[in-house]
Amino acid sequence: MEKNINITLKIWRQAGPKEKGKFETYKLENISTDSSFLEMLDVLNEKLVRERKEPIAFDHDCREGICGMCGLYINGHPHGLDGETTTCQLHMRRFNDGDTITIEPWRSTGFPVIKDLIVNRGAFDKIIQAGGYVSVNTGGIPDGNAIPIPRHKAEEAMDAASCIGCGACVAACKNGSAMLFVAAKVSQFALLPQGQVERVARAKAMVSKMDELGFGNCTNTGACEAECPKAISISHIARLNREYLKAKFKD
Amino acid sequence: MTKKQVTSQTEAPIIDAKIPEGHLAEKWTNYKANQKLVNPANKRRLDIIVVGTGLAGASAAASxxxxxxxxxxxxIQDSPRRAHSIAAQGGINAAKNYQNDGDSVYRLFYDxxxxxDYRAREANVYRLAEVSNSIIDQCVAQGVPFAREYGGLLDNRSFGGAQVSRTFYARGQTGQQLLLGAYSALSRQVGKGxxxxxxxxxxxxxxxxxGRARGIIARNLVTGKIERFSAHAVVVGSGGYGNAFFLSTNAMSCNGSAAIQMYKKGAFFANPAFAQIHPTCIPVHGEFQSKLTLMSESLRNDGRIWVPKKKEDxxxxxxxxxxxxxxxEEDRDYFLERRYPAFGNLVPRDVASRASKERCDAGYxxxxxxLAVYLDFEDSIxxxxxxxxxxxxxxxxxxxxKIVDDNPYKTPMMIYPAIHYTMGGIWVDYELQTTVKGLFCIGEANFSDHGANRLGASALMQGLADGYFILPYTIQNYLADQIRVPRFSTELPEFDEAENQISEKIKRIMAVQGKRSVDSIHRELGLVMWDFVGMGRNKAGLExxxxxxxxxxxxxxxxxxxxGKAEDMNNELEKALRVADFIEIGELMAxxxxxxxxxxxxxFREEYQTEEGEALRNDEKFAFASxxxxxxxxxxxxLFKEMLEYEFVKRQQRNYKA
Incomplete structure (x- = not known):
């Protein structure tokens, strides 16, 4: 049932990429447990604006868990403690009256802070640009049913393709590795007939771009899988490793 | 070219909608056969600005x-992959007839x-249906993991307003998968430079x-700096303006500002009043609420909509x-099945929304x-x-x-209509060009294909049709004349003037220093829109x-x-600029x-309805796009009118009953 709670927030404030950041403490009263986490931040921002202070900068957009724009490190977990949940889907009913909630941006070499809780995830786009596609131009394509695809393969590819590119995997990883993100894309195409032609080149290009952009290595701790809001399995990392090894043997 | 013209109130011809000659089924073929093309060496010398990276923008930019x-x-997002097309759930229509259930290009066009409601342009809609099949092929080739049957072939589901199964889908994340397909094609081109x-x-x-669109002024949202970009043509795929209602199923940053800018530079805004209210959204629950969440129309395949039969219940x-x-069972009123036996729970969105509102207004x-009705899966389970x-x-x-904290496998979902999509938008001709030369508009941002109501799974179809298969042809007919035009300097006085105007506007907003937050004014606007320009409209209310x-x-x-400062990342300023434009849009809609x-x-104008409460069109007076x-x-x-003369289809009262 809906009720109202009082909470204390410790939020990372940082004016710019090169500025020094620090935690600020805010108190909020009468927050409805039916409101979402981001709606709670809206309430805080509305209050800050009323007090003629600068509101907290945070990324968000669709607020239904699919665009991948939101991403806050809440009480030590990317997207908070709920499983399979993005920050925007987290609701205040998961918190208790009197709780102190710590909110930080993603912290990773690959994702420099822009302002407050907003980071630059442009590196993910660069990794996709390096090979996360099937090289087909528009037009002149055979019928969609020309190549049957076994249902379980299509489903597994869909599991991988569910990645929303939020970066929680990187934020969760003690090495700051982007392996789960890269693996999800490589795996999606490796499972489908359309991805076969560029299979070898893709794995190599995407992994080397990831390394170049300052993401760490994978040491199989599995934190990424545990924190992924879309429950992307680390079995895709195993597939990426196989793809990468095969590619290297071909060199 | 046949005469399909936009006429003013004085009936003087102003602009040509440029509908090609020939039978409906031959128009697009004829157009392509006769249009001008740009040769490969000249293409390299031509620059095109594409604003937006949703299905329309990304597919156009890549193609x-x-x-x-x-x-x-x-x-405006931090990555092209986050455009709001990503949130489309249910599916994409195409006339493949894989199910052998009687589908065809004509039937998709007709539906x-x-x-x-016979308020779209015949030739455009036919072309949309015609290219729909290529979209599916294209997306499959990109590696979009559509749902498949056990035999490995593509699966379909049913959607509202159709009696065939023609909707292709990727679980409840079809928009995501199609957008990621377009995003990957776009990324490939970004990688190539x-x-x-x-x-x-x-x-x-x-x-x-x-007199021609030659560039844009943009604000770098990270630094706050105003930047200039020039090109030979400008294409805008900036989405819809449903957030004028504050609460909608749109993402928080969806806005109508690009449309308003085009409008203010001479592009006509067509049918602004045509906004879609989607029947299956999670009901409003509190005043802190920031947005509404859609539950896919696909749920109406297996869910049954009802309210109690008795008021006391x-x-x-x-x-x-x-x-x-x-x-x-006997105490439940499955009102869609009762009122529309032929289509049942799968009536179009406008019909379903109004029926829900009717029951709630009547106290059920x-x-x-x-303000909610049930969507029940008990029977299907x-x-x-x-x-x-x-x-x-x-x-x-x-x-x-997650949102409601209730298990829909055990108790029926509660749903209520909410603003979801805007059929209205910038007026474009058959070539998707606005009334400003060299300015094109694609996807939800234009007004072209959905008339007064969009069918489910047709937005994805239209966005990708525009971007992959229509604009890449039609824009060449314009650019073929531009091959001798050198690149434009952004130091030209026209750029100075545009930038100055923007800077002044921003200064003006920053200087107000009043007492109201941007959101509080936006909410106020939204309430007015919902109460008086929403599902039921009447003269007094609109005035x-x-x-x-x-x-x-x-x-x-x-x-x-x-x-904060204008020359900095400033989310409040971004919102303020958009809300200023939502106010203009709200006025235009009303x-x-x-x-x-x-x-x-x-x-739906309450003054104009049939005895059974259905929408009552007036074809004699209003068969036009405003x-x-x-x-x-x-x-x-x-006001100018594009008369919608139908050569091939006879207008009828829509009937989903029998």
């Missing part, structure tokens, strides 16, 4: 770059035209030189004394506010088993449970809305408070709704 043009592509990508950039104006449910599962609504239902809709059920919106405009410009003295599709021309700040816009 144009593949052809050899230099493309500059802009988005779409009829679904739009043929597309230059500008993320976190917001278009603030279009620059016109000698509804009352007891609202007070929490009775649970929906306590009600016996459920939920603590009484009995018939198919929970596993099958979970496989089909698992992610939607999970989304519902009242116009007055209220005037006051809100005054309040905004004299009492808004935007903290004005257009007032003008249209008929009910059609999503536009096109509004901007006449300057504070001036009344001028």
């Amino acid at each position: 144009l770059a593949e052809l050899g043009f230099n493309v500059l592509n802009f988005c 779409t035209l009829k679904g739009g 043929t597309v230059k990508l500008y993320t976190r950039h917001e278009m603030l104006d279009v620059v016109i030189i000698d 509804a009352e007891a449910i609202r007070q929490g004394k009775l649970k929906p599962t306590d009600l016996k 609504g459920v939920g603590n506010t009484g 009995k018939r198919l088993g929970e596993d099958v239902v979970r496989a089909r809709y698992g992610n939607l059920f999970q989304m519902y449970e 009242h809305a116009l007055e209220r919106i005037q006051k809100i405009r005054k309040e905004f410009w004299s009492n808004v408070f935007v903290p 004005r257009d709704a007032l003008l249209r003295e008929e009910s059609c599709g999503g536009h 096109c509004w021309k901007f006449n300057g700040e504070g001036e009344e816009p001028t």
Whole structure:
């Protein structure tokens, strides 16, 4: 049932990429447990604006868990403690009256802070640009049913393709590795007939771009899988490793 | 070219919609056979700005770059992959007839035209249906993991407004998968250097030189700096303006500002009143609420919509004394099945929304506010088993449970209509060109294909049709004349002037230093829109809305408070600029709704309904697209009419009963 709670927030404030950041403490009263986490931040921002202070900068957009724009490190977990949940889907009913909630941006070499809780995830786009596609131009394509695809393969590819590119995997990883993100894309195409032609080149290009952009290595701790809001399995990392090894043997 | 013209109130021909000659089925072929093309060497010398990276923008940018043009592509999010197309759930229509259930290009065309209540342009809709099949092929080739049957072939589901199964889907995440397909094609071109990508950039104006669109002014949302970009043509795929209602299913940053900028630079705004209210959204629950969440129309395949038959039961449910599962079958009113036996729960969105509102207004609504109806899966779970239902809709059920904290496998979902999509938008001709030369508009941002109501799974189809298969042809017919035009310097006086105007506007907003937050004014506007320009509209209400919106405009410009600096990342300033434009859009919507003295599709004027409460069109007086021309700040816009003459289809009253 809906009720109202009082909470204390410790939020990372940082004016710019090169500025020094620090935690600020805010108190909020009468927050409805039916409101979402981001709606709670809206309430805080509305209050800050009323007090003629600068509101907290945070990324968000669709607020239904699919665009991948939101991403806050809440009480030590990317997207908070709920499983399979993005920050925007987290609701205040998961918190208790009197709780102190710590909110930080993603912290990773690959994702420099822009302002407050907003980071630059442009590196993910660069990794996709390096090979996360099937090289087909528009037009002149055979019928969609020309190549049957076994249902379980299509489903597994869909599991991988569910990645929303939020970066929680990187934020969760003690090495700051982007392996789960890269693996999800490589795996999606490796499972489908359309991805076969560029299979070898893709794995190599995407992994080397990831390394170049300052993401760490994978040491199989599995934190990424545990924190992924879309429950992307680390079995895709195993597939990426196989793809990468095969590619290297071909060199 | 046949004469399909936009005429003013004085009936003087102004602009040609450029509908090609020939039978409906030959028009697009004829067009392509006769259009001008640009040769590969010349393509390299031509620059095209594409604003937006949703299905329309990303597919256009990728396809144009593949052809050899230099493309500059802009988005306001931190990555092109986050455009709001990503949130589309249910599916994409195509006339493949894989199910052997009688589908065809003609039938998809007809359903779409009829679904739009005969207020769309015949030739455009036919072309849309014609290219629909190529979209599926294209997406499969990109590696989009569509749902498949056990034999490995593509699966389909049914959607509203159709009696065939023609909707292709990827679980409840079809928009995501199609957008990621277009995004991957776009990324490939970015990697090759043929597309230059500008993320976190917001278009603030279009620059016109000698009557042609030659560039844009954009604000870098990270630094706050105003930047200039020039090109030979400008394409805008900036989405819809549903957020004028504050609460909608749109993402928080969806806005109508690019449309308003085009409008103010001479592009006509067509049918602004045509907004879609989607029947299956999670009901409003509190005043802190920031947005509404859609539950895919696909749920109506297996879910049954009902309210209690007796008022006292509804009352007891609202007070929490009775649970929906306590009600016996005979005490439930499956009102869509009752009123529309032929289509049942799969009537088009406008019809379903109005029927829900009717029941709630009559006192049969459920939920603590009484503004909700049930969407029940009990029968389907009995018939198919929970596993099958979970496989089909698992992610939607999970989304519902997270928001409402209620298990839809056990108790029926509660839903209520909400603003979802805008059929209206910038007027374009058959070539998707606006009334400004060299300025094109694609996807939801234009007005072209959905008339007064869009069928489910047709937005994805239209966005990708425009971007992959239509614009890359039609824009060449324009650019073929531009091959001798050298690149434009952004130092030209036209750029200076445009930038100055923007800087002045920003200064003005920052200088108000009033007492109201941007959101509080936006909410106020949204309430006016919902109450008077929403599902049920009437003359007095619309006139009242116009007055209220005037006051809100005054309040905004004299009492808004935007903290921080303009030359910095400043989310409040971004929102303020958008809300200033939503006020303009809200006014235009109310004005257009007032003008249209008929009910059609999503536009329901309470004065014009049949005895059974269905929309009552007036084809004699209103078989036109209303096109509004901007006449300057504070001036009344001028109305022009594009008469929608149907050569091939006879207009009928929509009938989903038999």
